[in-house]
Amino acid sequence: MNAFLVLAASFILAMVALGLVRTLRGPGDAERMMAAQLLGTGGIAVLLLQGAGSGMPAAVDIGLTLALLAAFASIAFVKGAARSRRDGSQLTDL
Amino acid sequence: MGLGFEVGLIVLVLGVGAWTIAARETFAAVIGFATYGLLLALVWVRLSAPDVALTEAAIGGGLTGTLLLGAAARLRATEPADAAERSGAALHMVAGVLAATVTGGLAAAVLFLPDPAPTLAPAVAANAPATTLGNPVTSVLMAFRAMDTLLEKVVLLLATVGVWSLAPDRLWGGRPGPRHQANPDGVFAFLARLLPPVGIVVGIYILWVSADDPGGAFQSGTILAAMWMLAMMAGLADAPPVSRRSLRFALIAGPLIFLLVGLGGLWLGDAFLSYPVAYAKALILAIEFPMILTIAVTLGLLLAGPPEREPGR
């Protein structure tokens, strides 16, 4: 059973890695922000499965912290990208 | 199963790390760095260091990424000019040789580490009952090496003073950073209203469990700081002027109480920062609870930067 959970964690990690290759390359800021978003979610899934598979109950607490801070970081990224266009335009409808 | 998961994780971590160095655009490099931080948290879990994983998740993924992103956003206007600046081939060569030396040296150190490894784990286990804490890392941080932790808080305070001192004279005492604007009925403001109450509960929970499980004042303070920043970014709250007295008090409350408890140890116990065994846990909690407020305020102010608006505005 534990082997299955670690296997599932490895599989999701591989999927996240493939997605990262795509999103980090861009072309736009939107894709790069998707990279952060994808890793936030996938990372939590890997962490929880891995924690359950190797018997580390604290993984749930780390997941909780990650969920909160990933939300914060994603928002900061969107806000930063919206603020920093070279043409100086602002995203006003946030 | 073997080392499949580990090797995959390492390839991913190092790939993202290399990409962070090589990326052409700074914004992309910053996103890469935040991604790298999140992945490192997974590495720390695999190294059976959940406390460090929690710190890495809080700092590497969240705080440092946000800090660097703010800087990248402000510097974006100069980026085309800066990107034209390239180091010469000779410098790349020197950098490559030095990097290879560092890698080779560390790799050799890893391969020739003494076996069996020297360890302080039994010493910690033997003395842990004195602190009545179940989490050995908290015991080390708050009792056995409390001096390090005290000085770490002083470093945070000094960094804040250093950041503030960069303000021009006429802005001294003003509010840091720009006033953020957002549509008060938009999705952003909605999230900034919904998330902080949850974050505050989780933050205090992370400190509360740190007695016996992974957690701690710093990680908890980081979550609170992030929630504060979220409210500020959504325009729901404004950064306080740095001359405000209650703010200054919040900044020093944590280290001050730590120092007082330490001096009390000199008087009642055996040495500076020695806790009487009967009160060890109570004293550690008395240090940690004000400390999360101090850490949250300090981190928030470090992220916000030096005062940028004149006092009274």
Added chain:
Amino acid sequence: MNTATVFGLAAAVAAGLGTYGLIANPQPLRKIIAFNLLGSGVFLFFGVVARRSAGAGFGGDPVPQALVITGMVVAFSATALAVALLLRLFQASGSATLRPNAPASTDSGRSEA
């Protein structure tokens, strides 16, 4: 080859990547990022030392783990100070370069907040 050794070699590579970026990248913000990468490699090395010293029922030696946590906090403080210095340089000179003969408009930026 066990878990600790594999991660130890990764730590060595991460530190090397950071060193390379720190020297080869001319932009200061990229140098700050590279410096953090270098630091993460060193912390990871500490983590490997801690893992190898597991004993007394702990998954790793808690002393190096606690030192790494302290180190991360200090590294963050240093990063925050470095970023603030860089932004001030940009404000004062209108450019964010470390070249000594940069076209600088030394005082014009001072007045704008």
Added chain:
Amino acid sequence: MRVALDLWTIVAVSAGAFFFLAGTVGLLRFPDALTRLHALTKADNLGLGLAVLGLLPRAAGLLGALKLVSIWLLVLLASATVSQLIARVARREDSA
């Protein structure tokens, strides 16, 4: 009982992993930012959600289960909001 719960874990976690696969395929194959975002949200909402459901029987008591579900709810909330914001950035990049 034990076997049934293990079976539940295997089925739910596998379904979650499938949605991560689907999300990644979408990210790699879809033509523009908005459709890629659509693929990403499947991984967020269903992938993590099913993994959490699968892990519930193995949670440490009621508090552990509550924490697992809170993680999912937090991610749902954050991803819904952030996706909206990313979509606006993408739309502006298109029109620029």
